[in-house]
Amino acid sequence: MTDLTQPGEFTLEYATSPESTAIVSLRDTYGLFIGGAWVEPRSGAHFPTINPATEEELASVAEAGAEDVDLAVTAARQAWESSWRDLPGRERAKYLYRIARLLQERSREFAVLETLDGGKPIKESRDVDLPLAAAHFFHYAGWADKLDYAFAGRRGRPLGVAGQVIPWNFPMLMASWKLAPALATGNTVVLKPAETTPLTALLLAEVLQDAELPPGVVNIITGAGATGSALVGHPGIDKVAFTGSTGVGKRIQTELAGTGKRLTLELGGKAANIVFEDAALDQAVEGIVNGIWFNQGHVCCAGSRLLVQESVADLVLDRLRTRLDTLRVGDPLDKNTDVGAINSQKQLEKIRELVASGEDEGAEIYQPDCVLPDKGFFHAPTIFTGVSQSHRIAREEIFGPVLSVLTFRTPDEAVEKANNTPYGLSAGVWTEKGSRILWMAERLRAGVVWANTFNQFDPASPFGGYKESGFGREGGRHGLAPYLQLEGVA
Numbered sequence: 001m002t003d004l005t006q007p008g009e010f011t012l013e014y015a016t017s018p019e020s021t022a023i024v025s026l027r028d029t030y031g032l033f034i035g036g037a038w039v040e041p042r043s044g045a046h047f048p049t050i051n052p053a054t055e056e057e058l059a060s061v062a063e064a065g066a067e068d069v070d071l072a073v074t075a076a077r078q079a080w081e082s083s084w085r086d087l088p089g090r091e092r093a094k095y096l097y098r099i100a101r102l103l104q105e106r107s108r109e110f111a112v113l114e115t116l117d118g119g120k121p122i123k124e125s126r127d128v129d130l131p132l133a134a135a136h137f138f139h140y141a142g143w144a145d146k147l148d149y150a151f152a153g154r155r156g157r158p159l160g161v162a163g164q165v166i167p168w169n170f171p172m173l174m175a176s177w178k179l180a181p182a183l184a185t186g187n188t189v190v191l192k193p194a195e196t197t198p199l200t201a202l203l204l205a206e207v208l209q210d211a212e213l214p215p216g217v218v219n220i221i222t223g224a225g226a227t228g229s230a231l232v233g234h235p236g237i238d239k240v241a242f243t244g245s246t247g248v249g250k251r252i253q254t255e256l257a258g259t260g261k262r263l264t265l266e267l268g269g270k271a272a273n274i275v276f277e278d279a280a281l282d283q284a285v286e287g288i289v290n291g292i293w294f295n296q297g298h299v300c301c302a303g304s305r306l307l308v309q310e311s312v313a314d315l316v317l318d319r320l321r322t323r324l325d326t327l328r329v330g331d332p333l334d335k336n337t338d339v340g341a342i343n344s345q346k347q348l349e350k351i352r353e354l355v356a357s358g359e360d361e362g363a364e365i366y367q368p369d370c371v372l373p374d375k376g377f378f379h380a381p382t383i384f385t386g387v388s389q390s391h392r393i394a395r396e397e398i399f400g401p402v403l404s405v406l407t408f409r410t411p412d413e414a415v416e417k418a419n420n421t422p423y424g425l426s427a428g429v430w431t432e433k434g435s436r437i438l439w440m441a442e443r444l445r446a447g448v449v450w451a452n453t454f455n456q457f458d459p460a461s462p463f464g465g466y467k468e469s470g471f472g473r474e475g476g477r478h479g480l481a482p483y484l485q486l487e488g489v490a
Contacts, residue, residue: 036215052119079216089145096141119341139459140180156484158186160238168194264472269425272418273303279430301426351400424466
């Protein structure tokens, strides 16, 4: 408690505000969701999924082998051929609307489970992930009966069975990004969540049952890299959608070359967040914080490179350090927490290794004076200054709460530095001049360019990258095309 009776300075302390976990009922063991039912894995294998904030095991989850993958693909094919592909769009839309409403009704349960399994702050799971997940199902439910009018002069037919592999940073949101357009366009799906965050996808299977989705339309199999590889390489898959690392994306593209399978990839990023001298600096500082420390930096489009104009660099960094000191790191279930747990020990080790490389290469590190929990995988929010383009921390995707700061003098220099990366997923521009925003956006090689904001998403807006950030778009009308064979209308 704060003592207000003593003279001099005093500090205010937060009281903890933990979210109850009573709303979540976990099973000891989870099977696979195939053909509308829970089945035990033919492989006989299981693996633990843990809470990264406490290192405690949450549940044992089935590990699908090649035979299990084959069963799931067969179930999806049968569902597609027997009913789903021929179901009128207005009827498919009813199922998507049901799923969206059920997600809203059970949003608190999903949010708590997302935080338990993934480590992200509950306020982000509650206020961002789940509302957006439901919104994507609502959005694509609206498209399901309008596909004949989505692409001028062309009509589309569903491809067949989609194999979808999603990452661990936004499990529910990525599931909705993948499932909603696939179902709206008449495809069936085999979905594989990440091995470190499978639980919300398995809970989603219960929602699909409650929505009375026909058996086999969506199948959910769990496992690690071998499971994903078996799914991607299965001959019964017509379309692969992958979100994850650039390295894995390259291997998938190589494997699918010449097979005729459709492919979309949403991969890594090293986004530039560019602040000009005429920007509203307090607003920009908040955008910088949201750009890199949201979800512990586990964001493919995170603004991990700050490019700030030299004339205001010192002022911006002073305000940014002051703001960094206010961030609360700790228990993700505490509603006061700003930075939660790193998703896994493996990811924490990667972040530490890259941070060490930054120090070794001469960059200056700043971290707030925060006490990290004794248990769990935590890393302090970090700023590096004195960074050059050659530093690893300026070139490689860290995927953690680490910001690299560079400076520039002219808009041309800002564009050159921003584009000097193999990635091209997103960028941010902070300036009061609308003409400068348009000038920058035209020249930045990024799939998404935010102006005086960052990390803003809407289901009606397409998202995707260039270069090693992948190809294809998710969201909006553009997100329908990867799941359709478009044909000209006579």
